[in-house]
Amino acid sequence: MTDAIKEYEDKLPKSIIDSLRENIPASISQAKLKQILEQTVAEYNESKADPGECIGNISAESIGEPSTQMTLNTFHFAGVAEMNVTVGLPRIIEILDGRKELSTPSMEIYLNKPYSEGKDIKKLALSIKETTLDDISLGFEINIVDLSILIKLDRELMRNASFTVATVVNSLKAQTKGFNIKVDDDSMELKSRSKDINLNDLYKVKEKIKATHMKGVKGISHVLPVKRGDEYIIITAGSNLKDVLKLEFVEPERTKTNNIFEIASVLGIEAARQAVINEVYGVIESQGLNVDIRHIMLVADVMCNSGYVRGITRYGVVSEKSSVLARASFETPLKHIINAALVGEIDYLESVVENVMINQPVPIGTGLPSLVTKVKK
Amino acid sequence: MTKSGFDIKKHFLVPKHTKVSEKEKSEVLEKYHISVYDLPLIVKNDPAIKELDVKPGDVVKILRKSPTAGEAVFYRCVINV
Structure with a gap:
């Protein structure tokens, strides 16, 4: 029986072949099997879109009509999730427009064992979060008379994030060439070596060192460990797929981001296409609407046709x-x-x-x- | 802290990419009555085909997992940048 079905593998998609295999009893006669298969092929070809069918229009209407209902529904869902993530129509527009700057970039990070069972989950989450000098200090002051910058460090916060004053000074050194760093008990004083520095420059330096990267993954501004099913994952605000995939405790196979462009540059155009489908379908499904996935697949195919992700805008696919x-x-x-x-x-x-x-x-x-x-x- | 090089082919979003032989390439083009650059495109330095040793004009076969068809075959033509 399997041999007879095998002949039809070129003519039918895999899912139909599979369900034929499952549902046809083994005791069937060759003639009847042949009849069933021929009938299936005929039905399949009948159900294909005809040449010249305006599938783009059909997709547009099929996605557009339910979206009008979505605008109203968005209200109820906003803010309920653990972290504020754009959902509903604004999110769909964001994806289909191919915006590079998302309003709420976010990642779902899966972890390797034993961390996925909850070991050190809080510590791991915090180690991903980006910490800047501003986060661990109480205040920055400029002494106008001495022309120096005074940084007051927060002991408590530093202990939580396991920093010492020495490590802080080390990471500051690269940013502050030409300055002498004098360390007090829990404060640091930066003084310029050259005499003729003016207040304006000093202010610029102060603003620059505020953003000094101390620890964690760049771009990840919030972390939230949550339990999904029976494993722990980390949900983040802010996204940096490339660097997160390199982390040792991360399970890279399932880790994902909602930034399509990041996926395109790290995992390739095909992954980006799949991500567009997943994201759009996810939104539509979460709103309780019913749109056939084929329509979304068509939109994703058009967006990824040129090898790059293009939005449905006058700068994107329309310009082509x-x-x-x-x-x-x-x-x-x-x-x-x-x-x-x-x-x-x-x-x-x-x-x-x-x-x-x-x-x-x-x-x-x-x-x-x-x-x-x-x-x- | 970091491990060197995660194989992106193992990521759940990445389908299988294979280079298409010249014979199969002409069969595909024959089947759809098109020239090679009418196919959807993929850039040469796309991370998913980095190890395939392809040059512009080659065709890459992609075996997608599809929720409707189970498995779907897709072709992309390699281009420069």
Whole structure:
């Protein structure tokens, strides 16, 4: 029986083959099996999208209509989650626009054993969190008479994060060349070696050393260990996939971020496509809406078609359209038309929008064949 | 603290990438009636194909896990930058 099904592996997708294998009884006769398989192939081909079907439009409506319900629902979900994460329509817009700066970047970090069982979970979480000098000090003062900076350190905070004054001074040294650092009990005094430093420069130095990176992963501003199922994971605000994957206690296989661009640069374009699908589908599902995943897959495919992640904006996928009129019909028409006129662009009228504009049949559905078949005159 | 080089192929988001032979490449192009640059693109220094030793114009076969089809085959053409 399996041999007969094997012949059809090229004609049917794997999921259908699998369910055929599962559901057909082994005692079936060859003739009947053949009949079933032929029938399945016929049904499958029947259910495919026809050539010329305007699937983009169908996807747009299928995602767009439920999204109108989402705006209202967003209200209830905002702020309930452990950490404030953008959900609902704003998040979908953010993904589909291909924004590089997210309003709430976030990561889910999975841990190796034994840490995933809760060992040292708080300590690990804190070690990821980015600590700057500002976080462990009580205040920065500028002494105008001596032209020096006084940094008061917080003993308590330093002990919690296991810092000593010496380590602080060490990490400060690179940032403050030309300064003498005098350490007191729990304060430090920075004094310039050169005499002719003015107050303005001193102020700039003060602001700079505030942000000195002391410890942790750059960009991770908050950490929150939570229990999911029967293992502990760390949810973060702020994202830095590249550096987090390198950490020893992290299980890199499942660790993820909600920043699509970071995924594209660390894991490649295919991973980014999958991430777009997961993120968009996750939002839609969490709102209790029902959108077929095929529509989202289509959008993700279009966004990742060029090898880079492109948003559905006039700077993204729309700018890649070959037709001037199609681009002009989306946003900023004058700019496109003027630029096209300057370089002498030609519009071959091969797509939908430009043909609507000049009142011609559009090449979709039954309008398509006339463009595909070569008619001999 | 850090370990050297996590193999990104093991990440759950990354599907399997393989280089396509010249023969299979022409079969694919024949099947869809297109030229190689009509395929979706992938940049040469994409992290997922770093170890494949591909040059621009090559075709990469991607075996995606699909929630609808179980497994889906996808092709991308390698381009410079």
